[in-house]
Structures are given as C-alpha cells and as structure tokens.
Amino acid sequence: MTMENTRWPYFDPDYETTCSSFNPPRVTIENDTYDNATVVKVYSADRHGILLNVVQVLTDLDLSIFKSDIFSDGDWFMDVFHVVDRCGKKVTDEDTLQYIQKSLGYRTKREQSSADLLRRSAGLTFSDHTVVELTGPDRPGLLSEISAVLTRFGCNVNAAEVWTHNLRVACVIYFTDTKTGLPIQSQSRLGHIKEQLIRVVKGDRDEQAARCKIEYATESTHIERRLHQLMYDDRGHEELDSSRNLQDRPNIQIKGNDRGYSMVSIQCKDRPKLLFDIVCTLTDMQYVIHHALINSPGPDTTQDYFIRHENGCTLDTDAEDHLKVCLEAAINRRTTEGLRLELCMNDRVGLLSDVTRVFRENGLSVARADVTTRDDKAVNVFYVIDASGSPVDMKVVEAMRKSIGHATLQVKGLPRQEPELPTSKLFSLFRSSERLIYGLTSMNWRSAAIA
Incomplete structure (x- = not known):
C-alpha cells in the first residue's frame, strides 16, 4: 500500500495529549x-x-x-x-x-x-519578511556597511537586532523588497546579497571568520534567543572578555552535591533580562534545571541553579570550565557600556543606512542596536561607543541632536563631561548632519517621544 492511498484517522486539532x-x-x-x-x-x-x-x-x-x-x-x-x-x-x-x-x-x-502573540515590534509580521543572520569579526562602522549593502540591493530594513561581544558581532535583520513590500523570492538575488554581506563582514580576514544565512522568516523565531545561539555557535565565547575588570566579572561557581545535582552559583550585578539570558544558555546547552533560587534585592543578584545534563549526568571538570565561560559570555553580551541613543521618526527606505553612516563619520561605533518599526515609525535604540576607545564626546552628540531634533534623537545615560571638542571635528559633524538632514527633507518631522 502506497503512502498516497493510506487513510489516516482524523484527529481534531483541539485534541491534546492526556497529560495536557x-x-x-x-x-x-x-x-x-x-x-x-x-x-x-x-x-x-x-x-x-x-x-x-x-x-x-x-x-x-x-x-x-x-x-x-x-x-x-x-x-x-x-x-x-x-x-x-x-x-x-x-x-x-x-x-x-x-x-x-x-x-x-x-x-x-x-x-x-x-492568538495574537505579543511582539516587541508592534505591527510587524515577521513571516512576511526575509531574514538574514550574520556573525563575524566586529569593527567600527560595520553596521553602517551592512545596511548600505542592503539599501543598494533594494532591501527595506523593518527590524534588526545587533549584539557585539569580545570583538565579535551577531545580527538578525528582517527586510523586504522596496518595490513590492514582500519577501525577496529570487534565489539569484539573495545569492548576490549574501555574497556581498559575507565580503563586508569578513573584511580583510579569512572568509571562514564570517557566516551568513538568508531565509524566509518564520513566526517561531525569538530574536534574542537566536542571537545567543549565533554567538554560541560562533565560538567567540571561548575566550574570556579581557576588556573587563576582575571586579566587574560575574562570580560563577560550580560544584556537585550529595543528591546528584551540579549546583551553579552566580553572583553579579543585576540587570533586565539577566534571568532569561542565563536560562536560555543552560537550556540550549541541553541542561535541565531541576531547582533554582533567584534573589535580587538590590543592584546585585544571587542565583543558584541545580542542574543535570539532559542525559541525566552531572558535570565533569572540563564541562564545568566550559559552562562557566559560556555563562559569563551570556551575561556580558547584553551588558553594553555605551551611550544609549533613541531615535524615533517616520520610517523610510535607507534610514538605517543614513543614521549609522553619520555615526561612523563622527567616530561613533554601534556596540548594540535594536531597530523596530511601529505603525510606520522607526523606533531605534543604539548603544554607541567612541571608535578610538575614548568616552563618547557629548559635544558631538549634542550637535547631532540639534541638527536632527532633540525630540527625535534622545540620549539616555549621560557620561561625564569631556574636554572641548576640536574645531575640525565639529566642522566634520555639521557637514555629516547636513547630509542626513538633506536626505530626510521629504519626511514629516513630527516630534515623537519614546515611551
């Protein structure tokens, strides 16, 4: 009997397992x-x-x-x-x-x-987009170059999230065809886009240093979990972050107990989504959390996890060392020591490319980014650092805000005051801001405060 002629019994889609x-x-x-x-x-x-x-x-x-x-x-x-x-x-x-x-x-x-799933990007249906995933070596201006490639190939970026850690970068970008507003179907066109993105991300390094994947987006993808997976697969976590002071690094201890668990104790500064990042890492590494105690009464947190591997085994010494490195990387990825810039304005094709180009031309590098579209509004969050490693010069940022609009570009978490800005850098800033404003003259500059 062939499979085509097999008549399977009908199961009502509302039927669930006995357990459920x-x-x-x-x-x-x-x-x-x-x-x-x-x-x-x-x-x-x-x-x-x-x-x-x-x-x-x-x-x-x-x-x-x-x-x-x-x-x-x-x-x-x-x-x-x-x-x-x-x-x-x-x-x-x-x-x-x-x-x-x-x-x-x-x-x-x-x-x-x-059910109407709650999305961080309201009004955006991920399944109506093409998604590209990129990992590779980080460098100043990389996001600007990536977005410029997509704009040049007629792609409209509707959502994106970018993480950098330990001189590596991972990003997930959702885009559509600028002419049709639909996902790009042409495999040859997608192939050209992938080839150019790989070339940009790898820079002057070996091609194996960069990875790119383009596919039709699905509703089941959770961007932040996917970024953790991309950075884990990239193996950039295997080296400890040498840029952090010892007192800023999380204290992670792993030891066995008499009940057959491996107890993972974490002490570090608390922050939003820390629990998600830790649980996500343990789950994707195939560890089962049998018990856990989380206590964050103030700026610090203490978290204890009693775990076993999915196969029922506890951790040996090599596995303990590997897990410590992976957990520290997961904790630090979202901890960005940068100036938070929030941009809210009418969306248009090429906006991300224009904004990140201005950052690059004025010595600012994007350490983390969250780009979303809400009801035709671009609501973008950038964590920027000085490309030279110095603190971000607020003279540059304030001049940029004055040109673009104080309500359009908002600053969160002001750093300490910096020395006077050289005249040559101010002149360069105003020239860059003028080019951005010129490209946005057709936009409705209605001020919109970010909630």
Missing part, C-alpha cells in the same frame, strides 16, 4: 500578597524548556524578575516569580495580566495558532 488535557498548566497571579511586587505562579506538567518559555513571556513584557523559586521534580514543574514593571511597581495593567494568564496557561492548539 487532564493536567493543564495552571497560572495564578497575586497582586495583594506583597506591596512591592506581583506574584506569578505556574504549575504544570514538566518538559524540557518550559522554564525558558515562562521566563521569555515575562521578559518580553519588559517585566523584571527580582525573586523566584523554581522546583521541578519528576513529572511536575512549579514556578513562583516576583515581578515588577519597568517603573519598579506592581503589574496592574489588565491587558498585561490577561496576556500572562493566556500565554502561560492552557490553550488548545487552535487557540494557540489564532
């Missing part, structure tokens, strides 16, 4: 227990990766997890999270609370497929 049907995830949200936090409790049948999914939902909502108790024994999983919003207050927004309840609680497959 009779033991569905149960989510409770408490706002009255504590004065300073919202408590989210999740009870569920256990499976590999469920902790990462829960943490991912909470962090994508820009919620900070400052305390958590995680238990996973046998077939059961229980999490208790103490969370606050970006202002450090309890979560009271009803839409956010309902989203947490629906996302973490039980839903049928039909409900899952029809």
